[in-house]
Amino acid sequence: MAFRAAEYEAFEGERSRMPVWWPVLTSTLRRGWGSKWVRRITFLSMASALGITVMIYFLYQVVPNWREMLVEMGNMVLPENQEDARIDAHTYLGLLRFFVFPILLPLSLVFGYDLISADLRANAFESYFSRSITPAAYILGRTLAYVGFMLLVTLMPMLWIWAYDVLTGPDEHFAEVASVPLGMTAAMFITSLALALMIQAVTAITKSGIWTNLTFVAIFIFTAPVGGILFELSGENANFFALSILHCIHVFTATCLGVSDDLDDQYADPNLTAGVLFLIIFLSLLVLLQRLRKRSLVG
């Protein structure tokens, strides 16, 4: 390739046909991956999934009939409820807690903080919106990237474990976990979308990365005990648990996996929890659109 001296000159090349939100998405992914905490949390999530599959592998090597043993042990411990010891959709619902609480929430905070507060500090909106991008396209690109990262740390490891479980299990085991890929994808997509839009909407109001994170933490930490207190005060009306977003995520995922009928009376109504998540999405969009109309700050 011939040497080409760098100099400003008129651009006569071809224009891209990609939608304008695409560069925002790719840039957001690049920026997100640039954060060491995002990388650490993602690796932690992947390593956890890998660890579980390695554990299953060694179990097979040491105890080839470990699945049957698990059911028998369950019969001994919980004789009237032996289904709990099986590896089925319930197991994946339990596994969800492992990925949502310690991984999804810190990631959404770290990613959100890095992304949003840095944009605010660097006054990046002025650079973006003076160009040929609409605020709606900007929000779309950023939200998709956000959702993509969250699915990467929740859905991907879960599907990895599921694939290994199905491949190594007996033929009839597939029927027990068949609802997992689709159900988990739907549940995690809606959950990630709700979180991604909520953090942006909260930022549009607080206009600060720190206040956004504090609000987010407050929402997650305080709503659970408040739900519990109201449950007791109301004569055990479990619908008050729907105040907690984590509770809503759990019940909504159970619904998507088709196991919500097995939830006891300590859980809120599945329709209500789904309603809460969709309400979060709707209200967040409303806040963002209202800010977009002003075009002052889109969070």
Next chain:
Amino acid sequence: MPPPVLELAELTVRYGRFTALDRVSASFDGGALALLGPNGAGKSSMLRSILGLVRPASGVVRLFGEDTEKKGALMRRRVGYMPERDSWVPGVSAVRGLAHLAEICGLLPSDAMLRAHDTLHFVGLGEERYREVSSFSTGMRQRYKLAAALVHDPDLLFLDEPTNGLDPRGRVRMLGLIDRVRKEHGKHLIIASHLLPDVEMLCDSVWVLDEGVMKKSETIANLTAAARGGQRVRLPRDDSARFAEAARADGLEALPGEGADEWVLIDESAAIPPDRVFRLARACGTRVLGLKAAARSLEDAFLEALEGDAD
């Protein structure tokens, strides 16, 4: 005949109850235009409403003949904006951030990266292009903003206080870059600035704004030259003082010019015809060595435009 580069029709911008721009109508056919006005005059609001960063309460903005309300996103591909406040893409290197901004304007990723490198070289940040902008000095950030405005090769550049915060050397360098952009690359410029010498150096015409109202739209040449009909007269040094006395006796105001042999004659009520100057010289027994219309400084013209309306 091509449409005007920029056309404003009854443009009004409001922030709550405060009216930042009040039914401003004007047209810019190309070249270099300065937006002048005191703080809070509405310069930045005008720029921001043209760029779609602020939604006008009423009125129409046309860029290259197209209504920005309908085709704003598309038209902004042809526009580059250098904001007054620092603005960059955080978390990535200067060159990566610039390439990203170019991609948003529709360049292919490979072209965008190439242009980002070239543009940073052009503004003198070639060596620093892999650093994050947050680590740049004030002067470097100003040059980065110019590069960001240029990276997608726009036809029209909006520069909001481009020399803000620069030391004298940095200011000269920035003005040189802007001048090159205009003269060598044929870009149209609209510059909002308080610094009148910068404006005088770069621009052909001005829009003077005050309290959201357009006070004057004029070329700098017309604004500064002979507006009061004054004459700049050069005479033999020995006769100079005598000539000034005779002019004052004739009802003119005689102000010292650039040297001891030069006077600026002003008549507050009317323009001074050249033959009146020659008659005065003959009456003093001297001769006129030089005569030209007395130009005012842009500052005088600017202040007069603001005061004129106040009267």
